[in-house]
Amino acid sequence: MLNLLYYLYDPTYMLVIIGIVLSMLANASLRFIYSKYLKVPSMSGIRGVDAALAILRNNGIYDVQVLPINGELTDNYNPVSKTVNLSEGIYYSTSIAAISVAAHECGHAIQHNSEYLPLTLRTAVVPLASISGALSWPLIVIGFLLSKAGTFFIQLGIFMFLIVVLFQIITLPVEYDASARALKQLKSGGIIQDNEIKGAKKVLDAAALTYVAVAVANALQLLRLMLLSRSRRG
Numbered sequence: 001m002l003n004l005l006y007y008l009y010d011p012t013y014m015l016v017i018i019g020i021v022l023s024m025l026a027n028a029s030l031r032f033i034y035s036k037y038l039k040v041p042s043m044s045g046i047r048g049v050d051a052a053l054a055i056l057r058n059n060g061i062y063d064v065q066v067l068p069i070n071g072e073l074t075d076n077y078n079p080v081s082k083t084v085n086l087s088e089g090i091y092y093s094t095s096i097a098a099i100s101v102a103a104h105e106c107g108h109a110i111q112h113n114s115e116y117l118p119l120t121l122r123t124a125v126v127p128l129a130s131i132s133g134a135l136s137w138p139l140i141v142i143g144f145l146l147s148k149a150g151t152f153f154i155q156l157g158i159f160m161f162l163i164v165v166l167f168q169i170i171t172l173p174v175e176y177d178a179s180a181r182a183l184k185q186l187k188s189g190g191i192i193q194d195n196e197i198k199g200a201k202k203v204l205d206a207a208a209l210t211y212v213a214v215a216v217a218n219a220l221q222l223l224r225l226m227l228l229s230r231s232r233r234g
């Protein structure tokens with residue numbers, strides 16, 4: 001057990017701390033910007049759901065439903081059920097934040113409709129990434145608890161962690177592209193005015209930054225695990 005404690009509280013723990021701080025900053029920044037623009041009504045006065053339906057129709061997409069869901073910042077596009085799921089605070093709100101988030105999720109629906117390659121790849125990797133995410137830590141902990149025989153488990157766990165990090169890296173172009181499409185749609189569809197674009201961009205950039213922070217934090221964690229595994233063998 002002492003052996004395991006040593007590995008969990010060694011100097012490479014700094015890498016984990018850096019990752020945690022980055023994620024916290026990105027989340028705090030998103031919360032701040034999101035709540036600010038949730039209070040700024042858009043000039044068009046349309047709700048998140050209306051913006052979403054307008055964007056889908058402007059792109060000839062009629063087989064995607066827009067549904068309200070519970071929670072906050074739980075908005076997503078589900079390519080399997082072909083639904084744009086908007087949290088109730090977004091679905092019914094006429095704010096800049098609401099129509100920006102709604103447009104972003106429609107950006108994913110447009111990606112899906114146009115068979116955008118990074119989205120196809122990401123969707124294909126989802127099952128593997130979630131299994132890897134669930135198994136990697138248990139395997140690594142078991143590996144460190146077992147003395148010599150643990151190496152195999154540690155390496156398998158680290159490999160699964162690598163799959164998770166790669167999945168988070170493929171997610172980045174998908175997210176940035178969805179936001180770029182969202183802004184384009186909001187402008188071309190006349191859903192927001194020129195002087196509102198800055199606010200919409202801030203909301204979308206803050207959201208994208210949280211994905212970057214998660215990917216960086218996990219890449220640092222991966223690096224740490226690789227260093228620990230090496231020093232254990234050495």
Ligand SMILES: [Zn+2]
Nearest residue numbers: 104108175178
């Ligand atoms: Zn997204």
